[in-house]
Amino acid sequence: MTYFAPETEQHLTGVGLKPGRMSYFAGRSAPMGAVGSAVVAAAFYNFNPALVGRSIPAAWSLADPSDVVAARFASVDAALRRMLGDEVLTSPEVAEAAGLARRAAEAARPEGRPLAAAHLSVEWPTEPHLVLWHALSILREHRGDGHIALLVDAGLTGIEAIVTHVASGKGFLLAFAQASRGWSEDEWGAAVAGLTERGLLDDQGALTAQGADLRNRIEADTNRVGFGPWAHLGADGAARLGELGGTVVRALLAAGCFPPEVFPARR
Structure with a gap:
């Protein structure tokens, strides 16, 4: 808080x-x-x-x-x-x-x-x-x-980490995440495009099954190592x-x- x-x-x-x-x-x-x-x-x-x-x-x-x-x-x-x-x-x-x-x-x-x-x-x-x-x-x-x-092991950069976190629907709202983390529209859009090309996001910016699996694995492993x-x-x-x-x-x-x-x- x-x-x-x-x-x-x-x-x-x-x-x-x-x-x-x-x-x-x-x-x-x-x-x-x-x-x-x-x-x-x-x-x-x-x-x-x-x-x-x-x-x-x-x-x-x-x-x-x-x-x-x-x-x-x-x-x-x-x-x-x-x-x-x-x-x-x-x-x-x-x-x-x-x-x-x-x-x-x-x-x-x-x-x-x-x-x-x-x-x-x-x-x-x-x-x-x-x-x-x-x-x-x-x-x-x-x-x-x-x-x-x-996140490093998964090949997600800092901006890609926050983009996929927002896309999961379990984190910050988009406008707050983008503004509070200091990323421009162009930078955010480039990250979305890269994640889409990798098959982690769909054309609507939502997590694909592959993307959801990756985020779920990261969260489960975070719990495990912590x-x-x-x-x-x-x-x-x-x-x-x-x-x-x-x-x-x-x-x-x-x-x-x-x-x-x-x-x-x-x-």
């Missing part, structure tokens, strides 16, 4: 960053240190590198990465307090969820997973709701790093975290944490 909360930009601009895309690129990559735009584009994968280059490395001349990390935690704290309230955040259920999520996150192996490794190196916060959020951020980046490795933390937590622990976390997620959705123009399932 942090990528859609207004508190994020408020706190990150408060430490010197410019409003807009810089908050996203710098906020998410800050645990890696003052890396260049090529590194951020490679790690994030489906963003136009030119878009990344408008914010990175300029961000690091405006704010130290450690200050950005601290501001990001502060923004999450403010956003969660606004949407959930102190009663929920200080509940035994959130504390239990935080403990379970941290156990899973600390079992994440960093090898070959640069964003997960970077977030694992960040000092843990103390408040349970921030522990829960940080643990989930680590798990998210751990899964994402593995997903990118599989299963380590959950195996460490165990079936009962994972089920309990899902139960506890589901309550929090439903409350966040009810509070409008995701804008309706982003995800088709939440319109």
